[in-house]
Amino acid sequence: MDPKRFLFLSLDSALIGDLAWQVAREGHDVRYYIEAESDREITDGFVPKTDDWRAAVDWADVIIFDDIWVGDEVGTGELAQELRDAGHAVVGGTPATDRLEEDRGYAMSVLEDNGVDTLDHREFTDFDTAIEYVREHPAPYVIKPLGEVQNVKRLLYVGREVDGSDVVEVLRAYKKAWGHRMKGFQLQRRVEGVEVAICGFFDGDQFVEPINFNFEHKKLFPGNIGPSTGEMGTSMFWAGRNRLFRETLGQIESWLADEGYVGSIDLNCIVNDHGIYPLEFTPRFGYPTIALQEESFESPTGAFFYDLAHGTDPALRVHEGYQVAVRIVLPPFPFDDPKTYDENSRNAAVVFERDSRDGIHLEDAKNVDGQWRAAGESGMPIIVTGMGETMQDARRQAYGRIDDIVIPNMYYRDDIGERWIDGEGDRLQAWGYLGP
Structure with a gap:
């Protein structure tokens, strides 16, 4: 493909710098706009920037949005x-697809209208009413904030007690601490099983094959304990239109076509031997999911997204084994504490003990005279990936690469991908979801 012009847009936080960097390295002309002033240094030295994205619209052959948010809206x-x-x-959503993420009740209604079974769920705007509901209908529930505060990942709470008593206590605490900001939330019945996200790239008319199946690791510490983060790492593989896809995203293919959606869309689910139960949509790129997907592309990234945006039968060749991504973070992640960040993490040097940068992906990083450094204020400088014929091979490669990286005070989870090895893959296969 001849070089094309790509405009990448972060109208809130900077998220898509790694994809922009990859497309630029393939020889395409790239401009990247970042709205958040605190994030504007991210990808400096890696990706060309623009400070006026509207002036670049007519210049661009492809425009790519990274999220559904424009500031706080x-x-x-x-x-x-x-x-x-x-x-x-354009690679991006529509008002209705944005709403799939913002309004969980609406998302469940879209699924139900298209023949997808969902868990019992209810929306609330009043904490006392929700507490009374749990008391009258005792069960384990998941608390899912709605609107702007859903981005505060540690507010998502997964209930443990069969009578819902812990959920009642958490709702009381949220009322005191977050009542002024949490304008609404959803209570969803908790079920046990394997958590898996079904993810596809949609070209405006249909899903592009193969389909991506990924496993998020949201808690801060190994063993899935500690506060919730956006995500600490991902494991994944690619496959065809198996039962997991057919009974979830496959059911809304016509709905997405009617919307004219273009881009990545992800549906996180709980799966057990009784069925597939959708939890939430991500109608945009996932992070760090897109970095790992990009690493596993064997077809050119820029050509794929150009064809996706133009609806010209995009071809996608991918690594046929397994992939693992590990997010490397710095204090005070996942919390906001400017003093701690300034003292421990701002401008921290990323030191590589080998010349190779294979499997290393940008997150909140910049390049200053050839030295990689932490950028922005979130404490997530890089993502490290690995691939292999087995999940264990992919883990070995990813963590081997991490062993050759030094960042003062860095930390990460050392168990990304272990859940698959410890039995999740066997269970999904035994339950008949993966197919040939």
């Missing part, structure tokens, strides 16, 4: 739709 889907209507090729 949902809105990239509306912008993407307006740009498509004006004749531009």
